[in-house]
Amino acid sequence: MAVEEKRLIFKHIDQPGYTIDIDCYLRNGGYEIAKKALTLKQADIINEVKASGLRGRGGAGFGCGLKWSFIPPTNTKPVYLICNADESEPGTFKDRQIIYKDPHQLLEGMLISCYANRVSLAYIYIRGEFPDGAKILERAIEEAKKHNFLGKNILGSDYSLEIYVHRGAGAYICGEETGLIESLEGKRAYPRIKPPYFPAVLGLYQCPTIVNNVETLCHVKHIMAIGGAEYAKLGTPNNTGTRILCVSGDVNKPGYYEFEVGKITLGELIYDVCAGIRNGNQLKAIIPGGSSAKVLRADETFKIKQKQADGSMIEKSITINDIPMDFDTMAAAGSMAGSGGVIVMDHTRDMVEALANINEFYAHESCGQCTPCREGSLWMKKITTRMTHGGARKEDLGLLKNVADNIAGRTICAFGEACSWPTQSFIAKFPEEFENKTKTETLSEPIRTAA
Amino acid sequence: MPQFRPEFLAKVDEAIAHYPAFKRSASLPLLHLWQEEFGYISNEGIHWIAEKLGLQPIQILELVTFYPMFRQKPFGKYHIKVCRTLSCALGGSSELHERFKKTLRVEGDPHGPIHSPDGKYTLEFVECLASCGTAPVCMINDDFHEKVDSQEKINALLAKCN
Numbered sequence: 001m002a003v004e005e006k007r008l009i010f011k012h013i014d015q016p017g018y019t020i021d022i023d024c025y026l027r028n029g030g031y032e033i034a035k036k037a038l039t040l041k042q043a044d045i046i047n048e049v050k051a052s053g054l055r056g057r058g059g060a061g062f063g064c065g066l067k068w069s070f071i072p073p074t075n076t077k078p079v080y081l082i083c084n085a086d087e088s089e090p091g092t093f094k095d096r097q098i099i100y101k102d103p104h105q106l107l108e109g110m111l112i113s114c115y116a117n118r119v120s121l122a123y124i125y126i127r128g129e130f131p132d133g134a135k136i137l138e139r140a141i142e143e144a145k146k147h148n149f150l151g152k153n154i155l156g157s158d159y160s161l162e163i164y165v166h167r168g169a170g171a172y173i174c175g176e177e178t179g180l181i182e183s184l185e186g187k188r189a190y191p192r193i194k195p196p197y198f199p200a201v202l203g204l205y206q207c208p209t210i211v212n213n214v215e216t217l218c219h220v221k222h223i224m225a226i227g228g229a230e231y232a233k234l235g236t237p238n239n240t241g242t243r244i245l246c247v248s249g250d251v252n253k254p255g256y257y258e259f260e261v262g263k264i265t266l267g268e269l270i271y272d273v274c275a276g277i278r279n280g281n282q283l284k285a286i287i288p289g290g291s292s293a294k295v296l297r298a299d300e301t302f303k304i305k306q307k308q309a310d311g312s313m314i315e316k317s318i319t320i321n322d323i324p325m326d327f328d329t330m331a332a333a334g335s336m337a338g339s340g341g342v343i344v345m346d347h348t349r350d351m352v353e354a355l356a357n358i359n360e361f362y363a364h365e366s367c368g369q370c371t372p373c374r375e376g377s378l379w380m381k382k383i384t385t386r387m388t389h390g391g392a393r394k395e396d397l398g399l400l401k402n403v404a405d406n407i408a409g410r411t412i413c414a415f416g417e418a419c420s421w422p423t424q425s426f427i428a429k430f431p432e433e434f435e436n437k438t439k440t441e442t443l444s445e446p447i448r449t450a451a
Numbered sequence: 452m453p454q455f456r457p458e459f460l461a462k463v464d465e466a467i468a469h470y471p472a473f474k475r476s477a478s479l480p481l482l483h484l485w486q487e488e489f490g491y492i493s494n495e496g497i498h499w500i501a502e503k504l505g506l507q508p509i510q511i512l513e514l515v516t517f518y519p520m521f522r523q524k525p526f527g528k529y530h531i532k533v534c535r536t537l538s539c540a541l542g543g544s545s546e547l548h549e550r551f552k553k554t555l556r557v558e559g560d561p562h563g564p565i566h567s568p569d570g571k572y573t574l575e576f577v578e579c580l581a582s583c584g585t586a587p588v589c590m591i592n593d594d595f596h597e598k599v600d601s602q603e604k605i606n607a608l609l610a611k612c613n
């Protein structure tokens with residue numbers, strides 16, 4: 001029996017006749033929740049978001065209300081809000097749906113969030129590869145201004161807000177919030193060192209700045225619609241609400257689906273929702289939360305600690321199919337829920353090839369600021385490339401692991417972890433495939449000299 | 452200096468107005484506008500944007516060399532970007548890239564842009580285009596195309612490039 005989707009954010013996505021113009025949005029109750037929110041005290045909205053337990057949907061799963069509360073109470077500088085629409089984590093394609101199909105939902109979520117945090121100037125940092133998305137948002141902003149949902153003295157109040165769209169230019173690192181801020185300041189997107197540069201304290205132009213993912217900001221609207229306590233009843237404790245899961249790779253029905261967090265297992269997602277593995281093949285591996293997440297092997301068992309009704313903890317051994325899709329269990333299973341991008345691979349796939357593909361991505365996208373990442377990501381790519389081209393040396397497996405082990409924890413931003421986790425986990429989970437590639441030392445001169 | 456259309460100059464002023472606190476923030480928007488208008492970021496463009504924003508040219512050049520979407524040489528009239536990253540690779544992006552190469556009769560290293568001799572096309576492997584569920588995907592200029600998994604689909608896309 002398939003688990004039912006619970007569509008809050010995707011309520012109108014792909015609904016026949018639903019269009020992106022403001023009239024359609026208003027016909028469907030649009031901006032009503034913002035109108036109500038503008039009559040509340042700012043602190044009350046923040047308290048609702050805190051009570052909701054909403055965790056950021058960009059990848060890290062950090063508490064949204066907590067993030068907001070880091071703005072120093074004594075602050076006198078302007079506060080900025082940036083919507084992170086730089087969706088770049090391979091395997092993730094949820095924000096695209098919201099931006100292209102329901103842009104006003106994002107604007108309404110932003111309006112409420114900006115009002116709550118006394119923001120009067122906000123930016124949507126959208127990835128450069130979404131040129132039409134940028135135009136759709138710009139048009140939506142114009143429409144919202146005409147209806148006085150944005151601009152000066154919104155709906156007769158003394159609150160004013162401007163939102164501008166800022167286009168990126170193809171760099172993955174701009175999804176990292178401090179890299180994004182540097183980029184928005186017109187610089188190379190080199191992430192900043194934390195401390196002291198926590199965005200909520202020293203963000204855009206050294207002012208307190210809130211950076212939230214597209215999906216997270218949309219959730220704020222739905223929290224205000226039903227109240228934080230009611231919202232917290234969705235999902236599971238500490239993993240509240242709904243979240244969008246994107247499935248790609250070797251399944252029959254890839255796509256985007258919205259479920260209550262933790263109410264669906266990986267097995268239900270793959271076999272019931274996505275109609276199983278394509279071509280009648282067998283499941284081999286899953287990357288559960290965007291390409292940076294550690295890979296899970298189909299025949300693994302995972303030891304998970306579970307809280308019982310009486311509060312006691314028990315340890316349970318579960319299979320890959322039984323892992324609920326929530327932040328905490330996915331972390332306990334040794335990976336992460338990340339951005340919700342689930343990449344599925346069947347038994348015909350060569351894991352070394354898959355890792356070589358991932359490594360090429362990270363080598364291309366390292367910003368180059370920290371030596372371990374800049375050099376390490378490139379060397380990991382070179383080694384996996386020669387493994388897939390028949391030019392590997394016997395010592396390459398050890399070398400590859402050694403390089404990966406020396407990146408994570410030694411860089412300014414989490415890209416170091418993001419690029420080394422795939423290599424570490426692919427080797428740990430599929431050692432035999434890597435050993436096969438390095439068993440016979442072949443002398444492929446052009447490749448040897450290239451590396 | 453090139454001839455500037457009034458529309459271009461108006462867009463530049465509008466973009467700068469979006470950053471009341473810090474003009475430098477308009478660097479990326481101005482680079483986008485320049486590239487849309489003139490096809491690539493020339494040396495002239497770097498100097499013009501720097502002057503417009505009160506910056507040194509190096510502060511613009513370092514952006515052009517950092518952000519993958521900016522280019523310092525003219526590209527073909529149609530820029531075909533094929534997504535290379537994992538989900539698209541599982542969905543056949545290498546085949547898609549190969550098919551484009553054969554159909555356009557171009558040769559070259561898949562790690563960089565490949566230009567057709569007549570200047571009409573530039574074929575490039577790019578990183579994730581964020582539509583992993585409809586792999587393999589590509590973009591032709593600003594237009595996005597999903598599930599481009601057959602020669603017929605490629606032919607239909609190229610037939611629209613005139």
